[in-house]
Amino acid sequence: MRIIVVCLMIHFSVLSYASEIITIDVVTDIAVSDPKSELDLITGLMVHIGERLPSQFKLNLIEGSRKREWRQLTDSDNVCLYNKVKTQKREAIAQFSKYPIATFPANRLTILKSKKSEIHSSEPLKEAIIDRQLKIGITIGRAYGKYIDDFIKANSALFIKGEGQTSADRQRKMLMKGRLDGVIEYSTVFINQFSAEKVGQELEFLEIENTQASIFGYIACSKSKLGLSIINEINEIMSQENIQQHIIDSHKKAFFNPQEQRIIAKEFHKKFKQ
Secondary structure (H helix, E strand, C coil), X not given: CHHHHHHHHHHHHHHHHHHCCEEEEEEECCCCCCCCCCCCXXXXXXXXXXXXXXXXXXXXXXXXXHHHHHXXXXXXXXXXXXXXXXXXXXXXXXXXXXXXXXXXXXXXXXXXXXXXXXXXXXCHHHHHHHHCCCCEEEECCCCCCHHHHHHHHHCHHHCEEECCCCXXXXXXXXHHCCCCCEEEECHHHHHHHXXXXXXXXXXXXXECCCCCCEEEEEEEEECCHHHHHHHHHHHHHHCCHHHHHHHHHHHHHHCCCHHHHHHHHHHHHHHHCC
């Protein structure tokens, strides 16, 4: 009789856990409290994946800055970030998805056309910052890739730094108004935010020396038992061919350049086959 009671207690305990709603706090720099805010490409994909999680999981977008988001992840057991580059340091504190949710051409040195005549070498970042001392904006807490991150660290005082959840957006607008000479950003971000025609008339996208052709962004969750459960569920969803194709198609729509569309699709297919 005692054994039966114990077994029943364990059974009901498991059922109770399974029926419990588990909130996944997903940190975003989208102003979710503003009803006029629209989801960008990658946030939309994160929500798309979240909607396909088992019913006991509930995705909750919360606002946070790039500087604080990693602290939020390490301080809690139910926090996830998205579009994050894998680094050795980050993999020590977070569990990453097996498959990428995003890929983009490498960051470009995005400058005003009026400043293009000042850049002549094959090392535009070095020339713009050290030789010309142009006003180039960066976002604190953002990972740009090893070469750019190391360059920023070595020349930190020469950059215009932005901080906070809307800092990247503010700097893009400052550039378009001529209050900055340039920023380090993906070309597609500008094209999605402003019209392709306006971007083509006012901006130049310069390839930065020593950077890779494509950069992948993954989903990262708290390094906890719950975080591992969440990542396992996300991996299961992202392993499905229809989800992978949706990710590819969504990216292709965001790229107006056919050559970049082909590169993006090819890079995704390589990662999804691994």
